[in-house]
Amino acid sequence: MLEITAVSAAYGEARVLHEVSLRVGAGEVVTLVGRNGAGKTTLLRCVMGLHTQATGRVALEGQDITGLPPHRRARRGLGFVPDDRGVYAQLSVEENLTLPPVRGASPWPLERVYDTFPVLAARRRFPGAKLSGGEQQMLALARVLRAGARVLLCDEPTEGLAPVIVQQIGEIIRDAKQHGVSVLLIEQNLRFAATVADRHYLLAQGRVALEVANSGIQEHEHELMAHLGL
Numbered sequence: 001m002l003e004i005t006a007v008s009a010a011y012g013e014a015r016v017l018h019e020v021s022l023r024v025g026a027g028e029v030v031t032l033v034g035r036n037g038a039g040k041t042t043l044l045r046c047v048m049g050l051h052t053q054a055t056g057r058v059a060l061e062g063q064d065i066t067g068l069p070p071h072r073r074a075r076r077g078l079g080f081v082p083d084d085r086g087v088y089a090q091l092s093v094e095e096n097l098t099l100p101p102v103r104g105a106s107p108w109p110l111e112r113v114y115d116t117f118p119v120l121a122a123r124r125r126f127p128g129a130k131l132s133g134g135e136q137q138m139l140a141l142a143r144v145l146r147a148g149a150r151v152l153l154c155d156e157p158t159e160g161l162a163p164v165i166v167q168q169i170g171e172i173i174r175d176a177k178q179h180g181v182s183v184l185l186i187e188q189n190l191r192f193a194a195t196v197a198d199r200h201y202l203l204a205q206g207r208v209a210l211e212v213a214n215s216g217i218q219e220h221e222h223e224l225m226a227h228l229g230l
């Protein structure tokens with residue numbers, strides 16, 4: 001579904017990703033774990049076409065998208081949920097939701113979004129600025145799903161959220177997976193990652209240090225913890 005091959009990236013003279021290769025299968029949820037500064041955000045930005053000082057190849061559904069600008073990648077079915085969530089503070093929830101153009105017949109029309117995210121239905125007229133962190137995260141996820149994303153790239157969706165909201169985010173990810181959506185998510189919380197993901201990649205100093213199936217996470221727990229500095 002999503003295939004990343006030998007992606008390297010730099011900021012000026014500083015190389016921060018070194019030939020990273022990984023893949024996310026159809027309907028698969030894959031986490032990217034690693035310490036602060038390991039290069040996780042940069043990798044997602046490379047996949048979305050937002051970081052241009054990069055080399056390597058990105059393919060979506062078998063098609064090379066490496067040369068495409070971000071909006072054309074979005075049109076092909078990539079949905080990026082950045083760590084700041086990208087919610088427009090002045091626009092209402094509904095305006096935020098309906099802003100991006102919908103790709104084909106969305107499997108998540110507005111009514112379905114409101115069924116899945118009742119909190120957004122209740123807040124549909126609220127400005128983005130009035131939402132809590134958890135509500136903003138829901139809105140950011142709902143917006144890319146509504147726009148027709150088939151592959152979600154999520155930068156730490158659970159960061160700073162209360163456990164009950166984290167649980168809800170987990171349910172949304174599982175629901176999206178059931179509908180064939182693939183997810184690549186940055187996650188520092190291994191315990192949460194294990195509840196949603198099929199596989200995990202550990203990124204260390206810009207390289208893939210470990211790939212582990214979710215069933216093998218306990219076996220590698222010490223190694224993962226050591227790498228994460230936990």
Ligand SMILES: Nc1ncnc2c1ncn2[C@@H]1O[C@H](COP(=O)(O)OP(=O)(O)OP(=O)(O)O)[C@@H](O)[C@H]1O
Nearest residue numbers: 011012014016034035036037038039040041042043
């Ligand atoms: N705009 C930038 N200019 C220069 N260096 C940057 C910039 N953004 C990130 N870096 C550097 O690139 C490296 C990788 O950063 P990146 O944000 O991708 O890591 P990360 O694993 O996502 O960490 P975090 O969880 O802290 O966001 C770090 O050394 C960081 O300092």
